[in-house]
Amino acid sequence: MSNALPALAHQADAELRALLARRDERAAAWLYDTFEDEVNRIVWSLLGADRDHDDIVHEALCMVLKGAHTVHDLNRLKGWVRTVTVNAVRLTLRKRKWLRLFGALEDDPQGERFEALVPDEAQRESARRLYRALDALSADERNALVLRHVEGFELTEVAEACGVSLATIKRWLQRAEQKVKSRVEQRGSDDSVG
Numbered sequence: 001m002s003n004a005l006p007a008l009a010h011q012a013d014a015e016l017r018a019l020l021a022r023r024d025e026r027a028a029a030w031l032y033d034t035f036e037d038e039v040n041r042i043v044w045s046l047l048g049a050d051r052d053h054d055d056i057v058h059e060a061l062c063m064v065l066k067g068a069h070t071v072h073d074l075n076r077l078k079g080w081v082r083t084v085t086v087n088a089v090r091l092t093l094r095k096r097k098w099l100r101l102f103g104a105l106e107d108d109p110q111g112e113r114f115e116a117l118v119p120d121e122a123q124r125e126s127a128r129r130l131y132r133a134l135d136a137l138s139a140d141e142r143n144a145l146v147l148r149h150v151e152g153f154e155l156t157e158v159a160e161a162c163g164v165s166l167a168t169i170k171r172w173l174q175r176a177e178q179k180v181k182s183r184v185e186q187r188g189s190d191d192s193v194g
Contacts, residue, residue, distance in 0.1 A: 045150045046146050047092075059088050155169055
């Protein structure tokens with residue numbers, strides 16, 4: 001099957017759309033090979049060394065495989081995959097917020113993964129502080145902020161990935177930046193007092 005994948009990437013849009021519509025296994029393999037790294041990177045940027053990272057990537061890729069046939073303009077496929085991935089993370093963040101509210105979830109989703117991935121204690125603590133600050137944001141604000149400032153997406157790409165207008169993304173980013181700045185300033189004054 002791997003010999004068919006390079007040829008599939010060069011097929012006419014109509015042929016590829018037909019394979020996607022039939023949910024042909026070659027199209028599924030092509031989608032996975034083409035977008036797995038992108039999905040993995042976005043989930044990593046949005047959540048860090050999260051204990052559920054692999055499950056979220058898997059869920060996003062399943063959603064991509066299930067719905068790719070609905071994308072009629074294949075030039076928009078990459079943006080659509082980003083949107084699906086951001087939505088998978090958004091759902092995870094919202095579910096966690098409710099679980100924390102009812103005391104059914106611990107506060108540190110990074111858990112022990114930081115230990116293995118970041119052996120330096122000072123760097124690990126900086127990363128934890130960053131993700132605690134991000135956890136204080138709404139899922140939408142967090143996703144917008146990370147896609148813009150970590151992934152380096154253009155504002156229009158952030159808006160497309162989040163499925164909202166450019167004006168909405170600008171508002172979310174402004175609120176997120178203000179909240180993070182306020183939290184960092186508050187944390188800095190707490191450290192100087194203590």
